[in-house]
Amino acid sequence: MSEGTMQRRAQRDDQRDQRTKRAGGVSRLLVAAAALPVMLIVAGCSSDSGSGDDAQKAGAAASVDASVSAGPTVRAAAYQSLPEACAVLSKATLKDMVPKGTKGKEGTSSDTASRASCSWSSLDNNGVKGSQFRWLNVSLLRFESDAATSGDQQAQEYYAKQVQGAQAVAGAANTRTQALAGTGDQATTVRYDLKKKEGAFKQQTVVARVENVVVTVDYNGAGLAGEKTPSADTLTKAAEKAAKEAVAAVRSANGAAADGGSTTAPSPGTSTTPPSASPSASASTSASASPSVSPSTSASKKS
Numbered sequence: 001m002s003e004g005t006m007q008r009r010a011q012r013d014d015q016r017d018q019r020t021k022r023a024g025g026v027s028r029l030l031v032a033a034a035a036l037p038v039m040l041i042v043a044g045c046s047s048d049s050g051s052g053d054d055a056q057k058a059g060a061a062a063s064v065d066a067s068v069s070a071g072p073t074v075r076a077a078a079y080q081s082l083p084e085a086c087a088v089l090s091k092a093t094l095k096d097m098v099p100k101g102t103k104g105k106e107g108t109s110s111d112t113a114s115r116a117s118c119s120w121s122s123l124d125n126n127g128v129k130g131s132q133f134r135w136l137n138v139s140l141l142r143f144e145s146d147a148a149t150s151g152d153q154q155a156q157e158y159y160a161k162q163v164q165g166a167q168a169v170a171g172a173a174n175t176r177t178q179a180l181a182g183t184g185d186q187a188t189t190v191r192y193d194l195k196k197k198e199g200a201f202k203q204q205t206v207v208a209r210v211e212n213v214v215v216t217v218d219y220n221g222a223g224l225a226g227e228k229t230p231s232a233d234t235l236t237k238a239a240e241k242a243a244k245e246a247v248a249a250v251r252s253a254n255g256a257a258a259d260g261g262s263t264t265a266p267s268p269g270t271s272t273t274p275p276s277a278s279p280s281a282s283a284s285t286s287a288s289a290s291p292s293v294s295p296s297t298s299a300s301k302k303s
Contacts, residue, residue: 077151078211079254082140086118088249089138089242097219097238098122098134107139116140130227133198137218138246144212151212159186159209162216166190166205180240184210184247191236199224202232204239210247217243 086104094102100122107117117139124132143154167177172192180187187208194201199222206217219239221230 074145074147075150075152077143077145079142079151079213079250081113081253082116082142082213083249083253085112085116085138085140088118088140088246090245093238093242093245094120094136097242098136100124101134114142114144126227130223130225132221132227132230133224134221135219136242137216138242139216139218140213140246140250141216142213155209155212155214156186159207159214162205162207162214163188163190166207169194169203171195172203180206180208180243183240183244184208184215187243187247189236189240191232193232194220196222198222200229202230202235204232204236206239206243208243208247210250213250215243215246215250217246 086106089097091102094104098120101120102122104118104120107119109115109117117137119135119137121136122132122134124134126132141155141158143151143158145151163177167175167190169192172194175190175192177188177190180189183206187206190205190207192203194203201220201222203218203220205219208215208217217239219235219242221235223229
């Protein structure tokens with residue numbers, strides 16, 4: 001083989017090698033170019049997924065925070081004031097119940113809008129035949145709603161305690177308890193006999209609740225120095241009538257009709273936010289100078 005032929009063959013081999021290298025480089029570029037969009041798509045999906053999860057978590061957290069901050073709403077107290085305790089009963093009722101003592105004695109209270117009381121005593125002296133004694137007390141206690149408990153609920157709890165207290169008086173005999181209809185939202189009459197050194201007393205306690213106010217009427221009577229013991233039925237009927245009048249007075253003092261209907265339309269936009277907590281102690285009961293002071297627990301403090 002001549003030297004010229006060998007040179008031409010070497011040149012062809014070099015050219016073939018260069019073409020092979022160029023083809024390999026182009027192939028690698030195409031593969032890389034094809035892989036790049038796939039990587040971008042994968043990265044984009046991953047980024048979008050993370051953003052969606054974060055948004056959902058943030059939304060859920062905001063919802064929980066809003067729910068916690070809102071909290072349950074406690075019903076505002078329906079009644080914001082009390083009537084004058086010594087004026088809750090009509091003159092006719094007082095004349096019937098305490099004929100010789102129609103002028104009441106107001107109980108001590110530093111906040112008459114939340115607690116008030118009035119008592120009356122009557123001694124009808126019949127000379128050698130003896131005397132008829134009567135003692136009457138009306139106490140009013142209003143409860144405010146607070147952040148945790150409505151005024152109505154507090155009044156219901158106190159009402160139950162008043163009834164239980166009247167049923168558990170030491171020395172009481174022949175105790176009878178009965179529900180009283182048509183007097184506020186709920187009412188109970190407790191009656192019993194109680195012997196004292198002055199004589200045999202007939203005691204009647206009527207406890208009534210109207211919205212967030214509790215009314216307690218204590219009424220007792222006795223025949224002294226040989227006078228006839230009064231009828232328990234008559235005394236009970238009078239005490240229940242007094243309780244109805246007291247409940248009607250509470251409603252009237254707060255712009256409501258005696259039957260519970262409103263006599264004034266509520267102002268537009270009236271807030272239902274419960275007033276600030278103001279736990280009320282029970283209305284203090286004035287001790288009578290007469291031989292008998294009511295043994296009921298109407299003067300006990302709210303626990």
